[in-house]
Amino acid sequence: MIKEDINFKEAGRFEETRFEKIHNVIFDSSKEASLLVAQEIANLIQRKEELNEPCVLGLATGSSPIKVYEELVRMHKEEGLSFKNVVTFNLDEYYPMDKDNIQSYFYFMHEHLFNHVDIKAENINIPDGKVSAEELRQYCIDYDMKINSYGGLDFQLLGIGRTGHIGFNEPGSHVNSATRSITLDHITRVDAAPAFLGVDNVPRKAITMGIGTVKNAKRIVLLAWGISKADIVKETIEGEISSQVPATYLQEHNNTTFVLDTEASSELTRVKTPWLVKSCLWTDELKLKAVVWLSGLTNKPILKLTDKDYNDNGMSGLLAEEGTAYHLNIKMFNTLQHTITGWPGGKPNADDTYRPERSEPAKKRIIIFSPHPDDDVISMGGTFDRLVEQGHEVHIAYQTSGNIAVSNDEALKFAEVSTVLNSASTESDSIIDFLKNKSKNDIDSVAVRKLKGLIRRSESLGATRYMGVPDENVHFLDLPFYETGTVKKGNLTDADIDIMCNLIDKVKPHQIYAAGDLADPHGTHKVCLDSLFEALKRLKSNSYMDDCWVWLYRGAWHEWETYEIEMAVPMSPDQVLKKRYAIFYHQSQKDGVMFQGDDSREFWVRAEDRNRATAKKYNDLGLAEYAAIEAFKRYHF
Structure with missing residues (x-):
């Protein structure tokens, strides 16, 4: 069937193979893909308007469709796209959940789309998270009947969870299931934990459209971004239909397209x-x-x-x-x-023909960009130590304050200590009062955010001093995009890029290290990497940039595949311990850190396990045996 006037085959990478059972298209970036999906939706809206018919859209929430909604809003404001003939039905909602709760999907949809377009309020349908338990069953029946009264969904936008859920149809959902209440899988709740500041705050139930409701849509587009979705995307597209992976039911739908970025497609047979x-x-x-x-x-x-x-x-x-x-x-x-080197800054006076780094200049100026105030030591603490030890001028740049990852209890502890030390401190008193009376919907006050940022800053200075970096070489950039007080961050602006450019221009580095790990649970790493890429683009014409190499490390969630690694830095057992002790300086991130994803190990344990695993992979391939290895991939700009 024609895909609603949008030629996905030409726009992305598509190839029909014997392994794949669902049409899918791969794009280099989620932004490029999102613009194309938004255009398909806009075309459908306009075609329905010309026919004087309502356009019935099934909509999804979560991070995947945000760029689609941003583009639809832009098209409304700049190109006159009207939503007056649009009727929407959202897939799901947490239960119980107040509409004005910032974690509700009602709030999400209005913030990202409905408040910015001309859709009629009466045409917006989102499951009610406050319907009484006694009325819930009939409410769900009525929700499906209302969809049917419009002749079904013209278009259904979906994301996919790591359990294979679409909507909140968790493993075990029946192919003919209708809108209903459901108990959320633990993995689903873990994935939602960052937005709720902890898994204990995530509701255990939800209302969701059923598989049968979704499959009745005339057109389905599923979005999947990032490495964390790669395994479930492969299982869904190439595996057998199973209630244990509800998204596989889409194999039976004759007009479905999976729209993927490079990372989400990486486990597909034709890619891997x-x-x-x-x-x-x-x-x-x-x-x-x-x-x-x-x-x-x-x-x-x-x-x-x-x-x-x-x-x-x-x-x-x-x-x-x-x-x-x-x-x-x-x-x-x-x-x-040839990827293995004990000289990450280059070995002086050595033949560098087969080495990953240049030998000259012997002493390099280096910037290590760290998205959060601990990514530097978690991800490349051994290399960090080696660079300092070998006499390079090492600068550490913490791109964000990391304040959102400091718990209220931790902040309260410091505020109470401050009050004891300074009895005249009214600011400490106000912080204590705010934290003790804070409700789940309250955004941290400026004073609380400042305190939490100071906690992270002090921990970072403790670690960098331990690693031998002078304080004047430690830079706290506090990029503005991060300072919203909530898990949801702002967009990158010139203010962010200017800060990055100013530091690079000041140091004129021969090496830059940056986080290329895009799997962090709330997306800060990607925004920080984008800020670097944009800064490099703007500075590219400067002569000192001709001699600047950029190395990407990965963080606490994933490591580069062995075949991707271009520089492997071995670590001795003593360096492994030194890296561990540097991580320990970040005390607020130990013992139940807020944003650890579905991995219960502390970050220092994850880091050591990952570095040992990388060393073992090299050894299994027949190379020398090391205690641990940190890995890097060069970025060519």
Whole structure:
């Protein structure tokens, strides 16, 4: 069926394979994809308007559709797109939930869309999170009947949860299920925890449209962004239909498109192992990826792979191109070997032909950008230590205050200590009074945010001093986009970019390290990375930028795949301990940190486990055995 005038095949990367059971298109960025989806919705609205018919939209919440809604609002304000003929039905709502609660989907939809367009209030339908328990069953029946009275949904926008839920249809949902109340899966509640400042505050129930209701839509578009969605996207698109992965029911719908970014598509067979799908153009990068994969599949070091291993696993084309496994193995082994260095700033007076970094200048000016005030030591504490130890001029730049991640109890403790030390402090008294009487809907006052930011700042200085960085080389940027007092952040503005540009221009670095981990639970890493990319774009013409290399590290959630790593910095057991102690300076983030995702381990444990795992992967491939390795990928701008 034609996809509502939008040619997804031309706009994104689409390829029909024997593995895939749902039409899907891959885009380089979620923004590019969101603009295209918004255009499809706008086309539908206008076509229905020309026919003098209502346009019935099923809408989703969460982070995935935000850019779609932003673009629809822009089209309304700048291009005259009218919503007067639009009727909307939202997928779900937490239960119980007040409409004015900032975590409600009622609040979300009005903030991101309805308050900014000309839709009629009577045409907005969102499940009522305060309907009484006695009336709930009939309310859900009536919700479906109202959708049916309009002839069903013309278009349904969806996201996907890591349990495979669409709407709040959790594992076990029936294919013919209708709108109803449901108990939320623990993983779903964990994923929602950042917005609620802790999983204990997330409601346990919700009202959701059923699978049957969703499948009756004439057109369905599902959005999935980020590495955290990659596994469930693969299972949904390539797996068997199962009530344990409710999104797989969409395989039975004849007009569904999954719109994915690169990270969300990364586990699909055609992306992860394209040689199993078709003949490949064997670039050096793809060869390394394939050989690393084959080594893992056969449980053999690279140098022990045989011609038979390649031929038996769909890689005969590569072998034919390279000649023999022997020569290919040595080539790939050497490629990986050359990523390993104990000199992340470059080894002075050494031949750097096969080293990841330049030898000159011997002493480099370096900026380590840290999105939160602990990402530097969590993600690259060993490399950080090595750079300082080897005499480079290291600057640490904390991009945000991190105040939202300080608990109220922690802030209260510091305010009470301040009051004892300074009995005349009325500001401390006001902070204590605010925190003791704060309700779940209250946004932290400016004074509370300042205190929480000071807590993080003091912890950061403790860690950087321990690592040997002078205080004048520690920069607290406090990017304005972050300072909203809520989990939802503002958009990047020139004010943010100017701060980044000013620091880079002041230091004129030879190396920049930045967080390339986009899987943090509330998106700050991505915004911080975008701010760096935009700053680099603006500064690119400056002569000092010709000698500036950018290295991306990953954070506490994911590591680079082995074939992606371009610099691997080994750590000794002593450095592993030093990194641990540096992380310990961030006391407010220990013992039940607020934004840890679904991983209950503390950040120092995660970091050590990840670094050990990276070292083991190198060793399993046949390379030297190290206690731990930190990994980096170069960004070319």
